Amino acid sequence: xxxxGRAAEIKAIGIGKSFGSFRALDNxxxxxxxxxxxxxxxxxxxxxxxxxxxxAGFVQPTEGKLFSDGTDITDRxxxxxxxxxxxxxYALFPHMxxxxxxxxxxxxxxxxxxxxxxxxxxxxxxxxxxxxxxxxPSQLSGGQQQRVALARALVFEPGVxxxxxxxxxxxxxxxxxxxxxxxxxxxxxxTTFVFVTHDQSxxxxxxSRVAIFNHGKLLQVGAPDEVYDRPDNxxxxxxxxxxxxxxxxxxxxxxxxxTGLCEDRAVNMHCKAEKVRGDAILAIRPEHMSIAREAAAxxxxxxxxxxxxxxxxxxxxxxxxTRQGAKVTVSVPNEVAAAALSKGNSxxxxxxxxxxxxxxxxxx
Amino acid sequence: xxxxLSDRMGAALxxxxxLLFLVLAYAWPFLGVxxxxxxxxxxxLGQYDALLTDDLVQSVFIRTLRIAAIVTVVSVAAAYAITVxxxxxxxxxxxxxxxxxxxxFWISVLTRAFGWVALLSNRGLxxxxxxxxxxxxxxxxxxxNEFGVVVGMTHFLxxxxxxxxxxxxxxxxxxxxxxxxxxxxxxxxxxxxVFVPMTRSGIIxxxxxxxxxxxxxFVTPAILGGGRSVMIAELIYLRIFQSPDWGLxxxxxxxxxxxxxxxxxxxxxxxxxxxLI
Numbered sequence: 099x100x101x102x103g104r105a106a107e108i109k110a111i112g113i114g115k116s117f118g119s120f121r122a123l124d125n126x127x128x129x130x131x132x133x134x135x136x137x138x139x140x141x142x143x144x145x146x147x148x149x150x151x152x153x154a155g156f157v158q159p160t161e162g163k164l165f166s167d168g169t170d171i172t173d174r175x176x177x178x179x180x181x182x183x184x185x186x187x188y189a190l191f192p193h194m195x196x197x198x199x200x201x202x203x204x205x206x207x208x209x210x211x212x213x214x215x216x217x218x219x220x221x222x223x224x225x226x227x228x229x230x231x232x233x234x235p236s237q238l239s240g241g242q243q244q245r246v247a248l249a250r251a252l253v254f255e256p257g258v259x260x261x262x263x264x265x266x267x268x269x270x271x272x273x274x275x276x277x278x279x280x281x282x283x284x285x286x287x288x289t290t291f292v293f294v295t296h297d298q299s300x301x302x303x304x305x306s307r308v309a310i311f312n313h314g315k316l317l318q319v320g321a322p323d324e325v326y327d328r329p330d331n332x333x334x335x336x337x338x339x340x341x342x343x344x345x346x347x348x349x350x351x352x353x354x355x356x357t358g359l360c361e362d363r364a365v366n367m368h369c370k371a372e373k374v375r376g377d378a379i380l381a382i383r384p385e386h387m388s389i390a391r392e393a394a395a396x397x398x399x400x401x402x403x404x405x406x407x408x409x410x411x412x413x414x415x416x417x418x419x420t421r422q423g424a425k426v427t428v429s430v431p432n433e434v435a436a437a438a439l440s441k442g443n444s445x446x447x448x449x450x451x452x453x454x455x456x457x458x459x460x461x462x
Numbered sequence: 463x464x465x466x467l468s469d470r471m472g473a474a475l476x477x478x479x480x481l482l483f484l485v486l487a488y489a490w491p492f493l494g495v496x497x498x499x500x501x502x503x504x505x506x507l508g509q510y511d512a513l514l515t516d517d518l519v520q521s522v523f524i525r526t527l528r529i530a531a532i533v534t535v536v537s538v539a540a541a542y543a544i545t546v547x548x549x550x551x552x553x554x555x556x557x558x559x560x561x562x563x564x565x566x567f568w569i570s571v572l573t574r575a576f577g578w579v580a581l582l583s584n585r586g587l588x589x590x591x592x593x594x595x596x597x598x599x600x601x602x603x604x605x606x607n608e609f610g611v612v613v614g615m616t617h618f619l620x621x622x623x624x625x626x627x628x629x630x631x632x633x634x635x636x637x638x639x640x641x642x643x644x645x646x647x648x649x650x651x652x653x654x655x656v657f658v659p660m661t662r663s664g665i666i667x668x669x670x671x672x673x674x675x676x677x678x679x680f681v682t683p684a685i686l687g688g689g690r691s692v693m694i695a696e697l698i699y700l701r702i703f704q705s706p707d708w709g710l711x712x713x714x715x716x717x718x719x720x721x722x723x724x725x726x727x728x729x730x731x732x733x734x735x736x737x738l739i
Contacts, residue, residue, distance in 0.1 A: 156640055176643045183644040189637035193659045202655075203645040250645065 105133040105290045106166050106181075106257030108153065113162035115148055115314075122148045123159065124314040130258075135284050135291045137301040140311030141337070146294050147262055149311070153292060154260050155179045166257065182251030182259040182289070186266060188243045190235040196222070196246050197231040203254040221249040224286070225279075241272045248283060258290040265300070277304055298338050302326060310334045326383075328369065332457050335381050342387065342426045344400070346380045349456065356456065361422050365398045368452040379457040384415070386453035387428040389438050390446045399448040402426060404438040418447065492719070495712045502709030509713035519697065519714065526694040529608060529683070530676035533615045537672045538665060540616070541623035548624070549631040563621050571618060575685040578614045579605055582686075606688030614682040619675055623668040630664025663732060670729040674722050694718055 108130040115123040123145045130136050138146040151157035152164065155176030164172045171179055180203075191199050200221055204214045222228060225245040235243055244264060251259055261280075265273045281304060284291050295301055301308045302322040309319040310333075318330045329335035332343075346365070349358035355368040360380055367380070393399025402418040414435035418426045426447060430438075438445050499509055513519055548559035566574070581587050582604035589601040604610055638660065642652040658665075680695040687693070692700070694714065701711030 154640075154644055156644070176640070177646050177648055179644075180646045181644065183641065185637045185641055187635070187637060189635060189641040191638060191642070191656055191660075193662070202642070202647070206646040206651065254646070 104257060105288055107132045107168075108258060108290070108292075109165040109168075110149075110152075111163045111165070113149070113152060113159045113164065115145075115152065115157060115159050115161075121314050123152070126162070126314075126316045128309060128316060128319060130290060130292060133288050133290055135281075135293065135304060135306045137305035137308045138292065138294045138311060139296070139298060139301040139308050139337070141296055143313075144311040145314040146296075146309075146311040148314075150260050150262055150292060150294050153258070154181050154183050180254065180256055182254070182256035184244075184247045184251050184259070184261045184264045186263040188235075188247040188264075190243060190246055190250070192235055195232050195234060196227060196238070199235065199246055200249045200253050202250065207254060217253055221253045224283075225249045240268050241276060244268065244276055245279075248280070252283065252287060252289070255287070256289065258292060259287075261291065261293045263294055263296070265295075265297075273300075280304070302338070310337060312337075327453075328455055329381070329457070332379065332381075335455075335457060340384050340427060342382050342384060342424075342428075343457070344380045344382070344420070344424050344426070345422075345459075346378045346456070347376070349376060349378045355451065358456075360398075361400050361420055361424075363400060365400075365454070366451045367454050367456060369455045377459040379459055380454050381457050382449050382454045384427045384429040387426070387447050387449045389416070389428065389430055389434050390448045393446045393448050397448055398451060398454065399446045401444050402447050403444055404435075407435045407439055418445070420447075492715075495715050498708050499712035499716050502712065509709045510717075512710055513713055513717065516710075519710070522692055522694055522697045525608070525691060526677060529611055529615070529691070529693060530673050532612050533619060533676045534669050534673045536612065536616045537619045537623045538627075538669050541620045541668060542627055542665070544620070545624050545627040545631060549628055563624050566617070566621050571681050572685075574618060575614050575682050578610065578617070578686055582610055582613065605686055606690055608687070608691045610686035610688075611683045611691050611693070614686040615676060615679055618682060619672045622675060623672050626667035626671065627661065627664040630661040630667075634660050666732045667729060670725055670732075674725050674729075677718065677722060 110126060110128045110130075113123055113126040114121075126145075126149060138149060140146045148157055152159050155171075155174060155178075159172065162172070163170060166179070191202065194202070197218055200218045201214050204217060209217070222231060225248055227242065227245055227249065230238065230242060235246065238246065247264070264280075265276055268276060277300065280291075280293075293301075293304065305322060307319060308322055308325050310317045310325060312333050318325055318334045320328075325334060326338050329338065335341050335343075344360050346358040346360050349356055351357075351370065352366065355366060356370060357364060357366050358378065358380070359365070365380065389404075390399065400420055402420045404416055404418050406417045408415040408417075409432070410429075413429050414432045416428050416430055416435045416438060418428065420426060428447065500506070502509070544559050544562060547555050548563065549556075551559060579586070583589070584601040584603070586605070588604065589598075592598045593601065604613075634657070639652055639656060642656045643649070647655065678695050679693060680699065683691060683693040684696050687696075695718075698711045698714050698718075701707045701714065
């Protein structure tokens, strides 16, 4: 986080943090690549914000080491790390104008007045705040305050920008706009972005990689499609979106993946049965299942009865129950849902072998 | 649903005893004082004219303003330091600070004034000690002058200066301070460029309270000033009770009340009343 103008590469090794008996972070190791847009995702209390504060230097870890571009910065105070940071609620200086807020990190670094004027001017233009230079934060809208916070955090060209739930106070339309803006700023500056959110769609839409946290542990890190389509465990699978879980028996490796019995019918998966054997859970996203009159031999499918539907406009969400009582939700074209419901009897649920994945039975 | 009117009436009833007391015990007698100022010894503006020309009255007014200003600066600065510890220190530091702030409230102003005399007089603790270690040969004049008055008044007023400051510091968003440090600012710089400016309303409120209180001080300057640095309240006392000149005493009182009233109006423009406690 030292060289200005150059994206930082961060390596966390075995980071732990305890507050009394509460374990906020547990043995967390993570590499953050140069110029990457990494999202820390998890429910509140999962440790994602604590980890961000460890990166910023506001929280001292009880165990572990933190490296920036190969330098150990574990004990370096926040003001010497100088990571750009955007706080929840922005934390602008209420007694300073927009201009003075953005100039603050440059003044601290004793830049010349001319240099400060030039860079603040550029930044104000970049975030679209021309005409608001002399205003106080209290005279700005939420979106504008957000822009000031981003400008202030980026003006000194930090190696990494840390963002703590920056959009939580904005309404939905403004949120979308600011997300697009942040993506643009990431591309323009090339800086490493570490972004904290509890909103999974925001995480999937924005980042190059997503790190999922729960109970102080890092559960999985990967590209958005990777964690969405191939979650390592039940928590990640459920947190990233709606998912159907079917009990599976007799799981074993097969020619191109694995095979098992779902409600007494053989099903195939492309994923390997490395971590699970015997009993497991077959997880399939609602949009990957289809309704059919019957399943052909060798095709993945189970019999089910449609019980209710929710019209969503572009598609319909259909709730079904399998013969053995498992609840399944699928997202299907509107007319398919109507037909399935009107028949009122058994339909087949089918899915391609590459869209089903295995999770360990029970627990996490 | 309870109506706004009944709530208002309830509030008015609850305040009525205090208002009645203030009207009977303060406002009504004060009107009498105002009357004296225009009628004694002869009707007219003679006493106000004397206020503008009497050297003694003017020198006392100027001394009062000077002492009040010095006491205000010293009290607010000292209160600021102790309030930082009280609001932002470790639990143990907070407890000690709280003790230092609250204990003076339990000791009467008279006791404290005499306590300072015991410490500061020529044969008091401080002078004896300084002489015994050979630091000074002649005792320092620490009391029966403005210095003694300032010390005694500051000691009395620091706790009053603490509350508006504490309220301003408590409402301050910690993340703003973190933000400053995260942007590269040292702790010292963050204190002076972010923390202090953000507690501005508390500083103004605290300074005005101390200043207004200082203007009306009687016991402390009377004892620690030893008749040599008379302040305005003591002058009023002398005019009314010793050199019977009720008209002049009344006129000084009226001017003092108007001045304090103007300062209070200023105070409430900057600070909401609930920030003062």
